[in-house]
Amino acid sequence: MTFAAVQTILIVDDEAQNRKVLETLLWPEGYRILTAANGEDALKAIAAHSPDLILLDIMMPGMDGYELAAILKADSSTSNIPIIMVTALIDRDARLAALGAGVEEFLTKPVDRKELWLRVRNLLRLKTFGDVRMQALEETHNLNAGLYEEAQERMAQLESSNQDLQAFAYSVSHDLRTPLSSIAGFSNLLHREVVKNTATERSLHYLARISAGTQQMGASIDALLLLGHVSRTALRPEKVDLSAMAREVLNACSEREPDRLVEMDIQPGLVVQGDPHLLRQGLDNLLGNAWKFSGQQAQVHITFSSAAGPDGQTVYAIKDNGTGFDMAYSDKLFAPFQRLHSVSEFAGTGIGLASVHRIVARHGGKVWAESAPGCGATFYFTLGASASADLEACAGQ
Secondary structure (H helix, E strand, C coil): CCCCCCCEEEEECCCHHHHHHHHHHHHHHCCEEEEECCHHHHHHHHHHCCCCEEEECCCCCCCCHHHHHHHHHHCCCCCCCCEEEEECCCCHHHHHHHHHHCCCEEEECCCCHHHHHHHHHHHHHHHHHHHHHHHHHHHHHHHHHHHHHHHHHHHHHHHHHHHHHHHHHHHHHHHHHHHHHHHHHHHHHHHHHHHHCCCCHHHHHHHHHHHHHHHHHHHHHHHHHHHHHHHHCCCCCEEEEHHHHHHHHHHHHHHHCCCCCEEEEECCCCEEEECHHHHHHHHHHHHHHHHHHCCCCCCEEEEEEEEECCCCCEEEEEEECCCCCCHHHHHHCCCCCCCCCCCCCCCCCCCHHHHHHHHHHHCCCCEEEEECCCCCEEEEECCHHHHHCHHHHHHCC
C-alpha cells in the first residue's frame, strides 16, 4: 500500500505567538510544519528542505516579506512555491506591493481557520498539478530528444546504406558492361566469320540470340541505374504544362512509327508545379506504354485528361484501347522487373512503371491502374496538393 507524501508548509513570522497560532490551525490537516523568525532563517530552511507552500508575514526586521518573496520568485528553484501573505495590513498599496513581489494569496490577521484551510488546499492542489504537468513535459521532452537522436542515427545509417547501394550499382554496372561489350563485340566478329564460311541457319540463329541477350541485359542495366537516379535526384519544381509535354511525347512516337493510325485526345491546360525532367520521364513511360501496348490495334485511341477526385484532388488519366492486362496481377505493375507480358510479345525492361511510381511518390501523389484483357488500360495518377493546386490558377491565366 502506498501513502501520499506529507506536504510541508513553512511559516515565516517574527512573532512567536503568530507562528504558534498558524501551526495550531494547520495541525489538524496533517501538514508538516517548519517555522522561521526572519527572512534569513527562512532562506536557510528552504535550502535545507524545500517546502510546498509558505505563509509569510510582511513586517519583519531586516529582510521584510516583500524582499523575501521577490528573492524566492526570482530563483528558478523556488519560483514555483506558492506564497500566502499573512498580514495585518489591509491597505491597497500593501497588496499591490505583495502582488509585485509575486505573492499568490492574502490572508488578514487574525486568520480565519476555514479560510486558511481553503486557501492552503487550493494552492497546494494547483502546485501539485503544476509539478505533475512539469514532470510530464520534462519526460515528454526527454522522450522526444531520445526519439530525435534515434531518428538521426537511423537516417545516418540509411544515408550510408544508400550511398553504399549507389556505389554498388555503379560498380555492378561497370563490371557487367565490360563482359557484355566483349560478348557483343566477339559475337559480331564471329558472325562475319561464320557468314564467310557458309553459315547454317541454326548457327545464325544462335548468334542472333546471343546478340539479343546482350542488348536486353544492357538495357536492363541502363534501366536499373535510371531507377536509382529517379530516387536520388533533387527535385527542382517549376510550372509544367503536362498537356504540351504529352503532345511532344506522342508526336515523337508518331515520328518513329509514321504508318500507325493513332487518334490522340489531349486535354489542354493541364498545368502543374513539379520537376519537369522527372515528370517528362513519367509521361514518357506512361504514354510510351499506351503506344506500345495498343500496337496491335488497327485504329489506336490514346487520351490524356484530368478530373476532380472524391477528395477534390486532381486525378490525371492516360487511357488506351490496347491489349490490357488481368487485374489479378496488378500488384506486380509498379515493382521493378515485373512484367505482365513476355518480351517476345512486347519489348521492355520492366522498369518503366516502377520509375513512374517513384516519380509520382516524390511529388506527393499516387498511381494506380484499371484494365481487363483485350479492353485497353487506364493509368491514373495524382501529384499531391502542392503540385495540383497550381492547376486552376494557371488555367485562369
